[in-house]
Amino acid sequence: MTAFTLGQASAxxxxxxxQAGAPTLPLRRPPARSGATHRTGAPVRRDSIEAGTFxxxxxxxxxxxxxxxxxxxARRALDAGRQLRREARSGARxxxxxxxxxxxxxxxxxxxxxxxxxxxxxxxxxxxxxxxxLARATxxxxxxxxxxxxxxxxxxxxxxxxxxxxxxxxxxxxRQTSNVYRPTAAARVLPYLPRWLRPAPIPDDQLAHxxxxxxxxxxxxxxxxxxxxxxxxVGGALGRVLAKLGxxxxxxxxxxxxxSQNHPRPLATSI
Numbered sequence: 001m002t003a004f005t006l007g008q009a010s011a012x013x014x015x016x017x018x019q020a021g022a023p024t025l026p027l028r029r030p031p032a033r034s035g036a037t038h039r040t041g042a043p044v045r046r047d048s049i050e051a052g053t054f055x056x057x058x059x060x061x062x063x064x065x066x067x068x069x070x071x072x073x074a075r076r077a078l079d080a081g082r083q084l085r086r087e088a089r090s091g092a093r094x095x096x097x098x099x100x101x102x103x104x105x106x107x108x109x110x111x112x113x114x115x116x117x118x119x120x121x122x123x124x125x126x127x128x129x130x131x132x133x134l135a136r137a138t139x140x141x142x143x144x145x146x147x148x149x150x151x152x153x154x155x156x157x158x159x160x161x162x163x164x165x166x167x168x169x170x171x172x173x174x175r176q177t178s179n180v181y182r183p184t185a186a187a188r189v190l191p192y193l194p195r196w197l198r199p200a201p202i203p204d205d206q207l208a209h210x211x212x213x214x215x216x217x218x219x220x221x222x223x224x225x226x227x228x229x230x231x232x233x234v235g236g237a238l239g240r241v242l243a244k245l246g247x248x249x250x251x252x253x254x255x256x257x258x259x260s261q262n263h264p265r266p267l268a269t270s271i
Contacts (some may be wrong), residue, residue, distance in 0.1 A: 044174050048162040051177055053236075056159060058180055061125040067117040070183050074105075074113050074157055075198055080192035081105045098188045101155050109148035111138045115155055117183050127181040128163075156186030225250050 012045040084103040095103060106110050115137045119127045129137075134145045159182040167175045190198050224232060226246030234242055 040163050044164045048164045051163040051165045059125045067121045072118050074110050077189040078105050108144050109151045112148040128178045130178045
């Protein structure tokens with residue numbers, strides 16, 4: 001009888017399995033049954049909102065010449081970012097967080113921003129292109145478009161919201177759909193822009209009027225009951241649920257069930 005060491009026995013067993021044609025384990029995660037492309041395989045990504053429930057409040061029709069002004073701001077920010085990168089490479093200064101974000105702006109990101117501004121001007125502010133459309137329109141790769149959108153959002157040139165939609169039939173009931181976008185003016189790049197590109201300052205009387213309105217609104221909210229507060233702050237199904245919960249709280253405060261809530265006294269047996 002032949003004696004084998006532990007290592008020899010393990011090698012012999014593995015060689016026998018390999019010769020028997022045992023299937024090998026996959027090295028990569030199989031594609032999700034839902035058809036999702038992200039790593040978790042879930043049909044809907046985090047922070048997504050159902051399509052058709054919020055777009056009217058999200059989109060904003062740009063004013064005359066606004067998209068051209070936003071694009072000029074992005075191009076000036078690109079030049080400022082190049083200058084900041086040169087200063088950082090030469091060791092002349094250490095960049096702040098805002099300056100590092102501006103320095104991360106690339107020509108590809110400005111090209112993607114140009115396409116989004118064009119869509120906003122042509123479609124009255126309703127911008128919801130897919131990554132594939134942006135890649136075709138800009139002649140860039142899909143991964144480059146994704147990085148550009150992330151940079152634009154981080155700097156403040158873009159507001160992006162993920163969406164999902166309902167699916168009829170077999171499989172998951174929801175599926176990811178195209179994001180919605182709203183081009184905006186990035187406040188962090190204003191110091192690097194010429195004066196004619198910066199927005200006009202708000203008049204002092206307008207600031208005082210806004211402050212008075214905010215104070216009156218806060219005072220009005222302070223006088224509402226819990227039910228009315230739930231209805232005023234949140235709408236839809238969540239608002240109705242909060243209103244019912246607030247009504248229960250109002251009823252409990254108006255007529256407390258336990259006498260100890262009105263006249264709390266220590267128990268006689270307490271130490």
